[in-house]
Amino acid sequence: EKQPWMPTHPQKPLIIKTGVQFTTKVRLLVKLPEVDYQLKVKTIFDKYLPPGRVHRQFFILTSTTKVMDVEESSNGCLSVEFRHLQLKEKKYVNGTKVNEGPLSVTEELHSLSFEAQFNIQGINIDLETCSFPLVVISNVSQLTGGWASIMWYNMLTDEPRNPDFFASPPRASWGQLSEVLSWQFSTFTGQGLNREQLCMLGEKLMGQQASHNECQVSWSKFCKLLVESFSNKKITSLPLNLLPVVKENIPGKPFSFWMWLDFILELIKKHLLPIWNDNCIMGFVSKETERACLKDKEPGTFLLRFSESHLGGITFTWVKQSDSGEAKLISVEPYTKSRLSALPFANIIRDYKVITDGEVPENPLKFLYPGIPKDESFRRHYNSPQSKVFPYISATWIPISTLQ
Amino acid sequence: EKQPWMPTHPQKPLIIKTGVQFTTKVRLLVKLPEVDYQLKVKTIFDKYLPPGRVHRQFFILTSTTKVMDVEESSNGCLSVEFRHLQLKEKKYVNGTKVNEGPLSVTEELHSLSFEAQFNIQGINIDLETCSFPLVVISNVSQLTGGWASIMWYNMLTDEPRNPDFFASPPRASWGQLSEVLSWQFSTFTGQGLNREQLCMLGEKLMGQQASHNECQVSWSKFCKLLVESFSNKKITSLPLNLLPVVKENIPGKPFSFWMWLDFILELIKKHLLPIWNDNCIMGFVSKETERACLKDKEPGTFLLRFSESHLGGITFTWVKQSDSGEAKLISVEPYTKSRLSALPFANIIRDYKVITDGEVPENPLKFLYPGIPKDESFRRHYNSPQSKVFPYISATWIPISTLQ
DNA sequence: ACAGTTTCCCGTAAATGC
DNA sequence: TGCATTTACGGGAAACTG
DSSP states (O other), X not given: OBOOEEOSSTTSTTEEETTSOXXXXXXXXXXXXXXXXXXXXXXXXXXXXXXXXXXXXXXXXXOOEEEOEEOTTTTSOEEEEEEEEOEEEEOSGGGSXXXXXXXXXXXXXXXXXXXXXXXXXXXXXXXXXXXSOBEEESSGGGHHXXXXXXXXXXXXXXXXXXXXXXXXXXXXXXXXXXXXXXXXXXXXXXXXXXXXXXXXXXXXXXXXXXXXXXXXXXXXXXXXXXXXXXXXXXXXXXXXXXXXXXXXXXXSOOSOHHHHHHHXXXXXXIIIHHXXXXXXXXXXXXXXXXXXHHTTSOTTEEEEEEOSSSTTOEEEEEEEEOTTSOEEEEEBOOXXXXXXXXXXXXXXXXXXXXXXXXXXXXXXXXXXXXXXXXXXHHGGGSOOOOOOBTTBBOOEEEEEEEEO | OBOOEEOSSTTSTTEEETTSOXXXXXXXXXXXXXXXXXXXXXXXXXXXXXXXXOOOEEEEOSOOEEEOEEOTTTTSOEEEEEEEEOEEEEOSGGGSOOOOXXXXXXXXXXXXXXXXXXXXXTEEEEEEEEOSOBEEESSGGGHHHHHHHHHHHHHHOOOSOOTTGGGSOOOEEHHHHHHHHHHHHHHHHSOOOOHHHHHHHHHHHHOSOSOGGGOEEOHHHHHTBOOOOTTOHHHHOSBGXXXXXXXXXXXXXXXXXXXXXXXXXXXXXXXXXXXXXXXXXXXXXXXXXXXXXXXXXXXXXXXXXXXXXXXXXXXXXXXXXXXXXXXXXXXXXXXXXXXXXXXXXXXXXXXXXXXXXXXXXXXXXXXXXXTEEHHHHHGGGSOOOOOOBTTBBXXXXXXXXXXX
């Protein structure tokens, strides 16, 4: 017996949102002789609650039993697919809501059990199986946190069930973690992260180290602590719940490493997929590396990287010949999903202009690092102009910045 | 007894969306002596179904009884407010779903009844009252149609209840209708439409007439037929359900007069309120009037009007000195809510540029019709540039069109 | 007051039904 | 099959609640 899983959110399975339908399928791997009776399967949510601790409790709002059927696609074994299942929270369990302790809701692990019972040659046989750990959320804003839990669990344990996993979550080696992160990118882009990109992520998470692979990353560093600030390293490495105290000291970055990364994944998925897959986006580059890359390049050389200060933002940095003759690096305010839905990023790169007073506006982006003429890299991604809208003349946006 | 009404959608009361909470209040206008007992009120949805015809049927999902209370704000009379009421459709009434005839769902009129019963000095007294007609919708996309019904009903009858009103809806005189339309604008802008604007609407609906005020407008012309097309008047004046036949012949305008107008109302509400209230938008101007206004004006004179072909779009038309020396009018592709959320309209006017090959981009908008220097009209509506986003340089959009 | 969490519901997209 | 209508649910914001 085994439980494949049809998730609500295809890229983030094993997360169920209350009030949103999900689908699950159970297959009976043992072939039963003489199947001329109906085998009814029942699903139960959280059949085995961990004894000591108090979770939120949920129940399946919709019908929970269904009869198994011969599956045509496989070799004739029995299976049943539950569709339109929906979860709802039981409120006021025992009249009181018990404090849930230090775990956040996305660290609570739940499970879906399946039961069936049949009688063969006078012997009653009980079948039972159980899903991998599930996270239950109530709003899509919790998907990022929930998916962090699913990844951490499956990366670090082979146990099919351990609801207390996050009571003391083990650390991960960077070797393990980087593989998982890279895999996250490959799940929807077809390719993972390269060595340089992973190296930047390792540095961001663990600082400069001789060898990252042996480093251990804690759960809280991955997903609960604020991202290191370059300007103020010590103070920002505090749990989120200390944020108000800290807020006055450091502006920005009220997000964890994983939250930062997951927003980038979403940005790529929705707005950057073709140019990402075409390797036009260096993406994960520290400011130091960026400087090292660009400082000796000719003016007009640029690279694309994800903002470290703005969630889900991408920026470009280019080399400008300054008046003193020395090269200067300039980065544009990061483009986020809302701005990218006004104009696709490739068009922004094509049309971007800097206006310096008294001078003719100029596009400062000429060569994609290390030195490929811009249009050669991006031409195939430029959007063709929209069709005519007779009797009007069509209109679009030109992205600009004003320099002093 | 009387029923004020707290709507879900504040600007469009008397419309209830299934599954969305609404609130209603009943007040007892008779003052009862010696009120030392509890007066329980019960709400019933569609207590009196019209005998012959078959409506969709709904019921109140939530609790329907509540005890009246002395209202403090008024002079101590009894009242009760039902909150969190929610409507759900009864499916499969009597096992079959009967065809509903020619009425669309937004033409079905429903009602909410209130009952109370009390005993005073040995006499049983039944109280009962009923709301004005209500429209029930299942999606906000039906708000426009529902509100048309509410307006038409209340404009043309004083009956508190007539569920069959739309079986043969009376016509409205343009005098009545124009007053209601103007009032729609004033409900959220503080001022109605002026004579010229109303005149354009009258022409759009009824064609050129000596006196519009006496004209009668049918319900279907108001809200069910396609808007007249200037290029093809006859063919487009057909009911929406004939659209597929017509579609091949005429592009665009698959919407009724009221739908067109309501999208404009929404556009004003969300994106144009300050400049609308400042009378910068002439808005309702036919192409003929536009030409008459602008043809002798100096180049750079422009006006703002709502698109007749694009739902919820606003455009500007300006005078361009053409090569032949003759004035030429050019209109930009209408800006709709999605594009206006990228850049506010006032900024678009300020920054708009036309690029003609080989020439320096130029802003063709100089004088707001009849001749007010642009900045004088719009300066107070320009958005200040966004704050700095250190260490990035800020970026924005410049709206442009390319000519030839 | 406040942060974590849930609820609410618009608006788009997809599904459903006639 | 096509349109009218409903359902689904992401996403932003408000409400809730210890």
